[in-house]
Amino acid sequence: MTLSIVLVTFAGFWFPLIMAGLVFAVSLGVAAYSTYIERKFAAFLQDRLGPSRAGPWGILQPLADGVKMVMKEEIIPNVSNKFLFILGPAIAMLTALMTGAVIPWGPKVNIGGEWFSLQVADVNIGVLYLLGVVSIGVYGIMIGGWASNNKYALLGALRASSQMISYEIAMGVSVITLIMLTGTLQTSEIAAQQHGFWEDGWFTWNFFKNPLTFLIFFICALAETNRTPFDLPECETELVGGYHTEYSSMKLGFYLFAEYVNMFVSSAVMSLFFFGGYNFPFMDELKDHPNLVAAIGAGSMLVKTLFFVMVFMWIRWTIPRFRYDQLMNLGWKILIPLSLANLVATGITMWGTGKIG
Amino acid sequence: MQSLTNRSKVVVKKEMSFAEKLYLPAVAKGMMITMSHLFKKKVTINYPEVERPRAEVYRGQHVLKRDENGAERCTACGLCAVACPAEAITMEAAERKKGEEGLYREEKYAAVYEINMLRCIFCGLCEEACPKEAIFLTDRIVPTEFEREDFVYGKDKLVEPNEKNERVNIAPRQAQSTIDFKKNPEYAHNQLWDPNKKIGPKKGH
Numbered sequence: 021m022t023l024s025i026v027l028v029t030f031a032g033f034w035f036p037l038i039m040a041g042l043v044f045a046v047s048l049g050v051a052a053y054s055t056y057i058e059r060k061f062a063a064f065l066q067d068r069l070g071p072s073r074a075g076p077w078g079i080l081q082p083l084a085d086g087v088k089m090v091m092k093e094e095i096i097p098n099v100s101n102k103f104l105f106i107l108g109p110a111i112a113m114l115t116a117l118m119t120g121a122v123i124p125w126g127p128k129v130n131i132g133g134e135w136f137s138l139q140v141a142d143v144n145i146g147v148l149y150l151l152g153v154v155s156i157g158v159y160g161i162m163i164g165g166w167a168s169n170n171k172y173a174l175l176g177a178l179r180a181s182s183q184m185i186s187y188e189i190a191m192g193v194s195v196i197t198l199i200m201l202t203g204t205l206q207t208s209e210i211a212a213q214q215h216g217f218w219e220d221g222w223f224t225w226n227f228f229k230n231p232l233t234f235l236i237f238f239i240c241a242l243a244e245t246n247r248t249p250f251d252l253p254e255c256e257t258e259l260v261g262g263y264h265t266e267y268s269s270m271k272l273g274f275y276l277f278a279e280y281v282n283m284f285v286s287s288a289v290m291s292l293f294f295f296g297g298y299n300f301p302f303m304d305e306l307k308d309h310p311n312l313v314a315a316i317g318a319g320s321m322l323v324k325t326l327f328f329v330m331v332f333m334w335i336r337w338t339i340p341r342f343r344y345d346q347l348m349n350l351g352w353k354i355l356i357p358l359s360l361a362n363l364v365a366t367g368i369t370m371w372g373t374g375k376i377g
Numbered sequence: 378m379q380s381l382t383n384r385s386k387v388v389v390k391k392e393m394s395f396a397e398k399l400y401l402p403a404v405a406k407g408m409m410i411t412m413s414h415l416f417k418k419k420v421t422i423n424y425p426e427v428e429r430p431r432a433e434v435y436r437g438q439h440v441l442k443r444d445e446n447g448a449e450r451c452t453a454c455g456l457c458a459v460a461c462p463a464e465a466i467t468m469e470a471a472e473r474k475k476g477e478e479g480l481y482r483e484e485k486y487a488a489v490y491e492i493n494m495l496r497c498i499f500c501g502l503c504e505e506a507c508p509k510e511a512i513f514l515t516d517r518i519v520p521t522e523f524e525r526e527d528f529v530y531g532k533d534k535l536v537e538p539n540e541k542n543e544r545v546n547i548a549p550r551q552a553q554s555t556i557d558f559k560k561n562p563e564y565a566h567n568q569l570w571d572p573n574k575k576i577g578p579k580k581g582h
Binding site: 072 | 404407408410411412414415417418419420421423
C-alpha cells in the first residue's frame, strides 16, 4: 500500500527514466540483432544460408561479433587528433541513441490511476528535436574522418557532409509538409491523429493523405542513415573504406552500431509519421483495458518498425551504390524541387478544402 | 553465330521514357527479383557435416602405402621429389638393418619423408613418378592448422596405419579410367625416354 503510494507519487520522475532505459536497451538489442538479421536476410536473397555456426541458426552471432570487437587491438594512429578520434564514434553513437527519446512507442498506460505515455520525453517540439539531433549525427562521421588524418577518411567525411546537406533540405521540406498536414510538432499528437480508420474521406494514415511526402522522406532517410544506395561515405573501391578507414575494434563497432541504431530509429520515425505509429485497428473495443491496448500498440509499433528495417535491408541488397554526381543530381535537381512543389500543392489543397485560413 | 541461350538482347541506345526516367519502377522490379530469391533453394553446403561429392580422380592428401605384409613400399629413391614441380617433397634415405624386413620392403627406405602441404599443388606428378606404387593422392582433404609448421607432414601423418582395416583406400584413385589414363601410351610420361625425340606441344596447333 505505502509502496504503491510512493511509486505513484514519484512516478512522474521514475517512469521517464525507466522508459529511457527501455528505449536504450531495445535500440541496442534491435541494432545488435539487426546485424544478424541483415546477414541472414542478405544471404537468403543471394541463395546462401548466412551465419549458422554460433548457436542454433547462428543466433549467437551478434554476441560473438561483440566479443570479437571488444577483444581486438585498439589502434589509434600517431598522427591523428586523438581526442577527436575517440570523440567521433561517441558522437555518432550518442546522437543515434538520442533520437529514440521523442518517439512514442505506445499509447498511454495506466499505473495506479495515473497515465503515463510510453515515451521518454513528450516534448511539444518533438519533430524539430528529431531533425536537429539527426543532423548532429553526421558530425560523428565528419569528426572521425577528419581526425584520422588520412586522405581517404577525409574524403569519406567530405562526401558524408555534402550528401547530408543535399538531403537534409528535401527531408526538412517534406517534414514541413507533414507538419502542415498534422498541424503539430508533437510526435505523440501526430500518432494520435492517425488513430481510426476513415476521416474526411481519407484513410487516417498520413501515407494515404500524401504518399509523395513519404517517398521523399523515405529516400532522404536512406541517405540520412548512410545506407545503400546512398552510402557514399564508405566505399571500399574508391576510398579504401571511407571515413572509418583508420578505425578498429570497438570504435569501428560504434560507427557500425550507430548506423544500425539510426536505421532502427528512422524506421520508427517513418512508421510514426506515415503509418499510424502505435495505432492498431479495432482497439476501441478494448477501451476498458488501457494497458492491454498499450501492449498491443507497442507491439504493432515494433512490427511496423522492423518491417521498415527489413525494407532498408532489402533495398541495400538490391540496388547498387549511386555515383557521386548522380547523387547530387538526385538531391538538388529532383528531390528538392519535388519536395517544394509538393509543399505548395499540399498548401493549395488544404486551402481549397478549407483546412487552413 | 548461333547463340547458346535465348536470353541475349540486342542493346539499343534510345531515349528513356518518362516511366524509365523515374527509375522507381525499375527499382521495384529489381526488388521483386531479389525477394523471389528469398524462397529459392539455397546452394550452401554445410561442409564438415555435408561433403560435396568429389570426382573419382580427385587429388587430396597423400598417403604412403604399405604392402600386403605391412612393410613400407617407399625406397627413398627420390623420384617423387624430383618430379615435384613445387618442390614440396624432401626425404632422407637410410639402410635397412637386419630384423627390419617386416618394416621396409627393400634394402633402402625413407628415414625422413616430408611433404609441405602449403607448397604442394596436388598435381599428382609424385604419384606418376613413383616406381614402387608407394605414394598416392587420396580423396581425403588436408585439414586446416593454426601454425605453418603443422603443415609439414612427416611419416607419422603420411604412412598409412598398419592395421588391415585402417588402411587408406586408394581405390578411387585407381579407378579403371585412371589406370587407363596412366598407362595410355599416347602420353609422354608413359613412353620410354628417347633423347632424340622432342617432348612438348606438337606444332601446328
